[in-house]
Amino acid sequence: MSKLNISSLVFAFACLALQFLPIFTVGISYPRRTLRESKTPIPSVQARPGAPFRIAMFADLHFGENAWTDWGPAQDVNSTRVMSTVLDSETPDFVVYLGDLITADNIPITNASLYWDEAISPTRTRKIPWSSVFGNHDDAPFEWPLDWFSAPGIPPLRYPASHSSASGEEACYFGGTSRLTLMKKEIEGNELSYSRSGSHDLWPSISNYVLQVVSSKNSESPLVYLYFLDSGGGTYPEVISSAQVEWFQHQLAEINPDSSVPELIFWHIPSKAYEEVAPKSGIDKPCVGSINKESVAAQDAELGIMKILEARSSVKAVFVGHNHGLDWCCPYKKLWLCFARHTGYGGYGNWTRGARILEITKDPFSIKSWIRMEDGMVHSEVILSS
């Protein structure tokens, strides 16, 4: 959910002002930014021979929540258990971390990547490849609790010894670990990470990239394209920008111009279209899901991404996290809008934890989804390819 503090607003405004400065000062038309041509091949994940391709989505893990207490680290242990249970029962081919891996605004250490690394460790341990997108809590600066400044003072910080490596001046700076650094650390340290930092032209949004799932027999034959977008939040507004929309269009034209290959889209914060399809109370057909306990907390603005998606017959579904109390999929025009399922013990809400699973089958082509709970239960099965 949204937690944009005053300093982030000031920062975002300053960034916007800087961008528009040339227009205000010289009054001439500003050249349209030219997006870098995508010349590099699209990274491929290969399906296993004779088996459907299965993806597990881990949403809103919120590692590092209340990191200075006994309660906080215990939640991280619980979240690790949920992921381990899901990975062992579903044995997915790929994992998508759908944002808010960490609650950076609760992490009083310089290097929040240490918590990020904990969040991906159950997947890495099982040698399963993965990719990640950012949520609104991942790069947030630390928010000092007011009660630390009353008589009892700042409590002793309680996190694993390996988390307290900073010293001197560094140890006092909790300004948040930037998206770029978090992503750089993930990619550098992990050969199974398929995450990318995206095009520099899309700054300040980072997790924008494309992957393809290819068949076991023919690596030239994509089964499905997976598009990852950074929906903002944290140090800048919660939005998919016009520059991202332009980049996305460019990718589509280059990669899948005739829409012949099905496409799936992943980002963290629901777009406003989710508000349009949200079930009013219970979840009735054609929507499928099990919890509908809060209102959709949508992005700050809709700047064109949905127009592109709804016009493409190849786009089958969008997957988001962010709302911990929602886990439904609802049809929207020709595609499906789906929430994942709150996976982490960090973050608000006590709804039982689980993970949305996707299964892509080649012959005949189908995309099926369901939710796997921590206790092993499976529910909310839905076909997304029809």
Ligand SMILES: [Zn+2]
């Ligand atoms: Zn969250």
